[in-house]
Amino acid sequence: MIPVRCFTCGKVIGGLWEEYKERRDAGEDPGEVLDDLGVERYCCRRMLLTHLEIVDKFVPYQ
Amino acid sequence: MAIEINVIELTERYAKFIISGLTPASANALRRCMINEVPRMAIDEVNFYENTSVLFDEQLALRLGLIPLRADPGLYVLEDECTCEDGCSLCQSTASISAEGPIKIYSSDLVMGDENISVADDNILIVDLKDGQKLLLNAIIKLGTGEMHAKWQNAVVCGYKNIPHVSITDCNDCGRCVDVCPRDVFKCVDGRVMIGDDINCSCCNLCVEACELDGIVIEEDPEAFLFKLETDGGMTASALIVYAVRMLRDKAVRLKSVLERFSH
Amino acid sequence: MGYYCAKCKYLVEIDYGSPGIRCNYCGHRILIKQRPTMVKTVKAE
Numbered sequence: 001m002i003p004v005r006c007f008t009c010g011k012v013i014g015g016l017w018e019e020y021k022e023r024r025d026a027g028e029d030p031g032e033v034l035d036d037l038g039v040e041r042y043c044c045r046r047m048l049l050t051h052l053e054i055v056d057k058f059v060p061y062q
Numbered sequence: 063m064a065i066e067i068n069v070i071e072l073t074e075r076y077a078k079f080i081i082s083g084l085t086p087a088s089a090n091a092l093r094r095c096m097i098n099e100v101p102r103m104a105i106d107e108v109n110f111y112e113n114t115s116v117l118f119d120e121q122l123a124l125r126l127g128l129i130p131l132r133a134d135p136g137l138y139v140l141e142d143e144c145t146c147e148d149g150c151s152l153c154q155s156t157a158s159i160s161a162e163g164p165i166k167i168y169s170s171d172l173v174m175g176d177e178n179i180s181v182a183d184d185n186i187l188i189v190d191l192k193d194g195q196k197l198l199l200n201a202i203i204k205l206g207t208g209e210m211h212a213k214w215q216n217a218v219v220c221g222y223k224n225i226p227h228v229s230i231t232d233c234n235d236c237g238r239c240v241d242v243c244p245r246d247v248f249k250c251v252d253g254r255v256m257i258g259d260d261i262n263c264s265c266c267n268l269c270v271e272a273c274e275l276d277g278i279v280i281e282e283d284p285e286a287f288l289f290k291l292e293t294d295g296g297m298t299a300s301a302l303i304v305y306a307v308r309m310l311r312d313k314a315v316r317l318k319s320v321l322e323r324f325s326h
Numbered sequence: 327m328g329y330y331c332a333k334c335k336y337l338v339e340i341d342y343g344s345p346g347i348r349c350n351y352c353g354h355r356i357l358i359k360q361r362p363t364m365v366k367t368v369k370a371e
Contacts, residue, residue, distance in 0.1 A: 001187055004128040010218045012130055012294050014186035058116050059192045110366045119368050127370030211371050
């Protein structure tokens with residue numbers, strides 16, 4: 001689960017992850033998707049670019 | 063000195079405007095007021111009845127607190143200014159979640175106790191509940207200001223700079239400044255160097271250093287400010303500016319009345 | 327309030343008289359405390 005806000009500036013990025021992931025997996029360039037989503041600053045961009053979903057890996061060890 | 067406002071860009075959550083004819087102190091007061099002083103609602107306390115999700119209670123509480131809520135700040139009063147001792151309907155409201163997996167819980171799944179409060183962004187994933195995981199919680203929403211915690215901060219980004227003025231006094235059209243400028247302030251038209259949008263200038267002085275004739279002068283207008291403001295959706299950008307200006311004016315009036323009392 | 331085994335999820339009653347703890351069912355030595363049934367209040371910050 002992606003953080004709700006950007007750590008640095010506080011922009012709400014929690015709602016952008018699913019669209020970003022979908023479009024990235026469909027083969028679009030991640031940078032262009034971020035531009036399109038209105039993620040302008042590099043602090044917010046790294047939040048999405050470097051995020052990794054690990055919930056499914058966690059679950060068996062709950 | 064008349065204060066003039068020139069709006070360059072205004073959307074629901076973003077504003078870019080030039081405000082001129084005011085002192086640097088007043089401009090900074092406006093900025094600080096928009097960031098720190100304008101109150102808004104946010105989840106402050108969370109009562110967990112059951113939580114078998116992958117996230118700890120504390121992590122979940124933080125995520126809930128950071129969700130932007132849309133509400134009129136005039137509907138509630140600050141906890142410190144309320145007449146009650148430990149919370150009443152005047153200073154706080156509630157929200158709750160009750161769910162069992164497998165389900166993804168989004169911010170829109172928050173059940174608000176007051177219909178005047180709504181979530182600004184519907185699609186924020188709070189937690190992904192897997193098979194058999196349960197979540198039952200009741201959150202308390204309170205009014206607060208940005209100086210207490212960043213979750214009560216209306217302006218996500220709010221800053222200003224003095225308006226720069228770039229002028230060319232001497233030029234041999236070598237084009238070095240065009241190449242060196244990171245903000246594309248200069249442009250080349252038919253072999254002649256011209257100044258394009260000097261409002262984008264960051265006063266880095268690279269062009270001044272690059273110019274062999276020392277023919278570029280960069281000045282800053284000390285009384286004109288370019289503001290950039292971004293909100294998280296709890297308030298529209300224009301409403302935030304108006305609210306902050308009103309608060310600033312009320313504070314000034316209060317200070318004046320106190321000072322007048324002393325002078326008598 | 328009991329403890330459950332981290333391996334087989336068996337609910338273990340701890341015998342405080344004997345030295346060491348271990349799961350009565352599978353013998354695993356890691357036990358996890360059960361979540362209390364009371365309401366837990368957390369500040370969202």
